[in-house]
Amino acid sequence: MRASLEELPTPAPLVDLARLRRNAEAMLDRARAWGVRLRPHVKTHKCPEIGRLQHGGRIGPVTVSTLAEAEGFALAGFQDLTYAVPIEPGKFARAFALARRVRLQLVSDDADAASALASASERAGLRVPVFVEIDCGDRRCGVDPEAPVAAELARRIAESPSLELAGILTHAGHAYDARGADEIGRIARQECETSVRFAGRLRAEGIPVPEISLGSTPTMTHAEDLPGATEIRPGNYVFFDAFQAVRGSCGWNDCALTVLAAVVHRDSARVVVDAGAIALSKDLGPAREDSRAGYGRVLDRNGADTGLRVARVSQEHGEIDLPPGADPSAFPVGSRLRILVNHACLTAAQHAGYWVLEKEAAVDFWPVVRGW
Amino acid sequence: MRASLEELPTPAPLVDLARLRRNAEAMLDRARAWGVRLRPHVKTHKCPEIGRLQHGGRIGPVTVSTLAEAEGFALAGFQDLTYAVPIEPGKFARAFALARRVRLQLVSDDADAASALASASERAGLRVPVFVEIDCGDRRCGVDPEAPVAAELARRIAESPSLELAGILTHAGHAYDARGADEIGRIARQECETSVRFAGRLRAEGIPVPEISLGSTPTMTHAEDLPGATEIRPGNYVFFDAFQAVRGSCGWNDCALTVLAAVVHRDSARVVVDAGAIALSKDLGPAREDSRAGYGRVLDRNGADTGLRVARVSQEHGEIDLPPGADPSAFPVGSRLRILVNHACLTAAQHAGYWVLEKEAAVDFWPVVRGW
Helix, strand or coil: CCEEHHHCCCCEEEEEHHHHHHHHHHHHHHHHHHCCEECCEHHHCCCHHHHHHCCCCCCCCEEECCHHHHHHHHHCCCCEEEECCCCCHHHHHHHHHHHCCCEEEEEECCHHHHHHHHHHHHHHCCCEEEEEEECCCCCCCCECCCCHHHHHHHHHHHHCCCEEEEEEECCCHHHHHCCHHHHHHHHHHHHHHHHHHHHHHHHHCCCCCCEEEECCHHHHHHCCCCCCCCEECCCHHHCCCHHHHHCCCCCHHHCCEEEEEEEEEECCCEEEECCCHHHHCCCCHHHHCCCCCCCCEEECCCCCEEEEEEEEEECCEEEEECCCCCCHHHCCCCCEEEEECCCHHHHHCCCCEEEEEECCEEEEEEECCCCC | CCEEHHHCCCCEEEEEHHHHHHHHHHHHHHHHHHCCEECCEHHHCCCHHHHHHCCCCCCCCEEECCHHHHHHHHHCCCCEEEECCCCCHHHHHHHHHHHCCCEEEEEECCHHHHHHHHHHHHHCCCCEEEEEEECCCCCCCCECCCCHHHHHHHHHHHHCCCEEEEEEECCCHHHHHCCHHHHHHHHHHHHHHHHHHHHHHHHHCCCCCCEEEECCHHHHHHCCCCCCCCEECCCHHHCCCHHHHHCCCCCHHHCCEEEEEEEEEECCCEEEECCCHHHHCCCCHHHHCCCCCCCCEEECCCCCEEEEEEEEEECCEEEEECCCCCCHHHCCCCCEEEEECCCHHHHHCCCCEEEEEECCEEEEEEECCCCC
């Protein structure tokens, strides 16, 4: 197929194939240089085609944020999955069903939940691989690696006949709050060193730690090296977005996801498009650095920055204020604009798939796996 | 069916059937008392079952925000639909396909778009009903009713052989920014009077105006009467939410939508649940009135307010800070909480349907029509 942007239904998420490939290859190159496995977090796009592209066109290991993503990627042929949210008993049955068909690695940071998992997997006749999630400073999930319960949890998993200690997993989510390359670089070192130090303690106690898995897009674009780590799990890097560009994790020309929108109203003060709070998400992205950021940057249909922003959104309306004296006749109803989004992961999750853009025409549509 | 909350997969949107019915009946009563037709805006829930419930269990007229909603409701038997976003040429073909099967009323506020619609509907052999959208103070869409172009647009639609002037439509979206019953009541009067005055001018010029359609949940819960209006289009009222409760459009016990979530992590400082930015949306709701609002109020599994809030969200994590000295053993991993959401419409749009709650058990699942 080859469809012009005028032929697509709006609102429509567009991925720029050249940028997507370049972003994917850059992270593969980094992983190779560091000597670690790349297990991209596919929550960003939920799209098996993009998952393959992140492995240079092949099936490879991936990280997921929902069991629905895990099931969808398994159907698409992916065989090695980490579900990177701590497992809770309400999800055991579905996880076990999938674990009979592919390698599904789970995560825990809680002794009671791990015990319940051990009992349930024993009853199911399974041996389930489990990572211990540690907190390297993010203060979201993960057990404090300095607390005695951390090593105790790892030991109980390692010694359980129905569990397998897959390794240690951490996520430096606090890098999203950091400012500047130096601070993000410091957090990247902390993410790695905290994990390697904890693994060293476990190994000294005779507990084998096969994997040390870490990474976020900010830390993986700012790290210099990752001594001791075996695996990285960045996600957003394949799309990037306004937030990452403002924080210096990418350039504006690396941003691969835009939303094609049609003008539905214009007057002398504003233009309204058919991409609103659902099509874009209400993520405020770089609002702290850029008080004008709003809900996205307005590009023309060819991808050039117009300097305008989506100032307000309601459910299906995106409002773009025009500067005084602007000529609204440049925006007839039905004309198309593209919105460079604040937070690609949340925008992407709103859509049924992506129009794949090559040389300013759509050449394919790639469906996604949504829900839970 | 009858499933306990422990049996449902999480995150799961729950609708309280008794509250839903009460909210629906209260608005039906208001419409009857005012002598106007209720054409609820189903963008709030996108669910044909709830659309019927809003008409006392019968098929009735509805308002939609996307053609996908229009198509889905038409399949479910709804015959009289208003697509309340200004129509743009990229949507003509789909709108016309549907217009051959049901009454599909469109909206325009633009002379060029209306001309293009007239030409296209003539070529399609259709006569399409069109509302003129006027701006009653919201400053989003709608033509200024005091400007000469407003009456001119209505006249061109009325005189076009392939269009039918359905009437005047407006939406007082600025009521969402108003504070207090007095100000919202004032906006409700303005919404009605602006529309009736414009209709009077058109009628004086010999242009028939069959319908005057208006309404938002805030204005329709605060209006005293609506002299001259023929139809109201509130949407949110069937669910209500934290924003509407804080703004005084409902009580806390009227809020019918919550998200059931499972605890995935707990420590002495916080509890993390599996409802994050996607499952809840990033709408900040009543942040202006309530600096602690965060991304939702935490209820226990029975719906009682715990006093806790979802302070931060990432894609699939919702973080709930515990007060100093709280006992995290009250929140074992796997236990369930309910989140009373900030903005029900945006939360609802994230899910595939609703678990229908009656006497604290799920008795049905009602699917929705998503996308565009």
